[in-house]
Amino acid sequence: HSSEARRTDLMTITRHVLNEQSKYPESRGDFTILLNHIVLGCKFVCNSVSKSGLAKLLGLAGETNVQGEQQKKLDVLSNEVFVKALVSSGRTCILVSEEDEEATFVEPSKRGKYIVVFDPLDGSSNIDCGVSIGTIFGIYSVKDMDNPTLNDVLQPGKDMIAAGYCMYGSSCTLVLSTGNGVNGFTLDPSLGEFILTHVDIKIPKRGKIYSINEGNAKNWDMPTTRYVQNCKFPEDGSSPKSLRYIGSMVADVHRTMLYGGIFMYPADKKSQNGKLRVLYEVFPMSFLMEQAGGQAFTGKKRALEIVPEAIHERSPVFLGSYDDVEDIKAMYAAAA
Ligand code: AHG
Ligand code: MN
Ligand code: MN
Ligand code: MN
Numbered sequence: 001h002s003s004e005a006r007r008t009d010l011m012t013i014t015r016h017v018l019n020e021q022s023k024y025p026e027s028r029g030d031f032t033i034l035l036n037h038i039v040l041g042c043k044f045v046c047n048s049v050s051k052s053g054l055a056k057l058l059g060l061a062g063e064t065n066v067q068g069e070q071q072k073k074l075d076v077l078s079n080e081v082f083v084k085a086l087v088s089s090g091r092t093c094i095l096v097s098e099e100d101e102e103a104t105f106v107e108p109s110k111r112g113k114y115i116v117v118f119d120p121l122d123g124s125s126n127i128d129c130g131v132s133i134g135t136i137f138g139i140y141s142v143k144d145m146d147n148p149t150l151n152d153v154l155q156p157g158k159d160m161i162a163a164g165y166c167m168y169g170s171s172c173t174l175v176l177s178t179g180n181g182v183n184g185f186t187l188d189p190s191l192g193e194f195i196l197t198h199v200d201i202k203i204p205k206r207g208k209i210y211s212i213n214e215g216n217a218k219n220w221d222m223p224t225t226r227y228v229q230n231c232k233f234p235e236d237g238s239s240p241k242s243l244r245y246i247g248s249m250v251a252d253v254h255r256t257m258l259y260g261g262i263f264m265y266p267a268d269k270k271s272q273n274g275k276l277r278v279l280y281e282v283f284p285m286s287f288l289m290e291q292a293g294g295q296a297f298t299g300k301k302r303a304l305e306i307v308p309e310a311i312h313e314r315s316p317v318f319l320g321s322y323d324d325v326e327d328i329k330a331m332y333a334a335a336a
Contacts (some may be wrong), residue, residue, distance in 0.1 A: 002334075005303065011195065013194040016183060016185070017031070017176075018032055021109055021178075023261060031162070034089050034116075034139070035176075036084070038116070041078070041082040043172075044078075044081045044164070044334075046166070046168050047234060048074065048078070053130075058072075058074075058128045059128065061075065061076045067241050072147075073123045073125045074124070074133075075099055076099065079120040083097065087104075090110050090111075092111075092116055092143050095118070096113070096115075096116075097117075097120055097280070097332055098277060103150060103311055112141055113141055115141070116139055118135065119135065121134075121135065122135065122136050123248025131171060131251070132248055134167040136164075136284050137163065137165070138157070138279065138280060140153065153309070156305055157278075157282070157283030157303065157305075158304040160283060160284070160287050162305035163177035171187065172184050172186065175198070177291040177292075179291070179302065180202040181200050182201040182257070183196060184196075184198025185197060195248075201258070202256055202279035203293055204259070205260075205321055206323040207260025207324055209242050209244050209255070209261030209262075210261060211245050211252045211263040219268030219270055220266055221268070222282060223299070224333035227327065252320070257288070260320070261324060263320050264319075265315075265316060273313070273314040275314060278314065279308055279312075281317075282306070283303070294325065295320075296317060297325050297332075298315050298316050302331070303315065303319065
């Protein structure tokens with residue numbers, strides 16, 4: 001239809017999700033209400049991040065989290081905003097946050113059927129220098145809403161019903177999948193709405209970029225070392241890949257999603273399970289990559305097959321373009 005019609009045909013994230021949910025006759029809008037509260041949290045953090053220098057939100061909060069990291073003020077603030085928004089939605093029963101040692105069990109009067117695992121502020125080390133940061137979340141359904149248990153959370157990522165991230169960069173972009181492909185929405189500050197801007201994102205089958213913290217090279221295992229070496233000195237005489245590493249998973253994954261390539265946080269001698277947390281970093285990003293036609297691998301198995309035993313468990317992860325991940329799977333298979 002005409003560009004005029006398109007201009008007034010605002011496809012907001014709410015409308016887009018309502019359209020998707022209308023495929024499920026039994027859905028009563030609970031998921032849409034939950035998502036709206038996640039979106040509210042993202043809008044708040046986006047606003048805080050853009051004003052952080054002015055609102056004295058830079059620097060340390062003076063606490064250390066369960067990860068052993070010094071919490072930044074914005075880590076704590078964004079965590080509080082998301083917990084409050086999710087509880088007040090009345091659609092959640094368990095919350096797991098990077099910044100809370102224990103899972104939050106929502107009081108019965110406010111309980112709903114969804115479990116949300118989230119990293120309220122990803123890339124905290126980049127806050128003070130203004131480099132892109134983000135929020136990552138994954139959503140499970142609870143088995144028995146009247147009796148939510150931790151076991152409901154310790155489920156493989158393939159059982160998630162939705163996953164997404166919001167990147168606070170030059171613009172505020174929310175990328176979401178509810179299991180039917182991946183779509184991207186950009187915040188229009190004049191409307192305060194996330195508008196559909198990236199329809200049905202598909203990651204290129206192969207990319208020209210590899211993304212890894214080369215500073216850990218001394219501690220890598222053989223397959224990772226061989227793979228990275230091949231990125232720089234291709235054995236087949238093809239041109240070397242470019243290295244891009246931002247240090248915020250959300251930004252590195254978003255670039256990988258749009259441009260193709262591979263993002264890696266491998267195990268190393270110091271940390272056998274790598275650094276990234278399974279529930280609220282590895283699973284949501286792996287879910288999105290598979291929905292976009294890519295894949296995610298732990299060095300041993302498909303990332304979404306991990307069955308976590310603890311809510312802050314970590315795993316190595318290699319994710320991105322399908323063919324690039326195939327290459328590193330071959331390196332690990334050859335070393336097995
Ligand atoms: P967070 O800020 O939520 O703790 O996550 C930081 C993670 C992730 O964003 C990024 O990919 C990784 O840390 C970078 O780690 P290195 O600085 O060790 O490369
Ligand atoms: Mn952290
Ligand atoms: Mn993180
Ligand atoms: Mn974080």
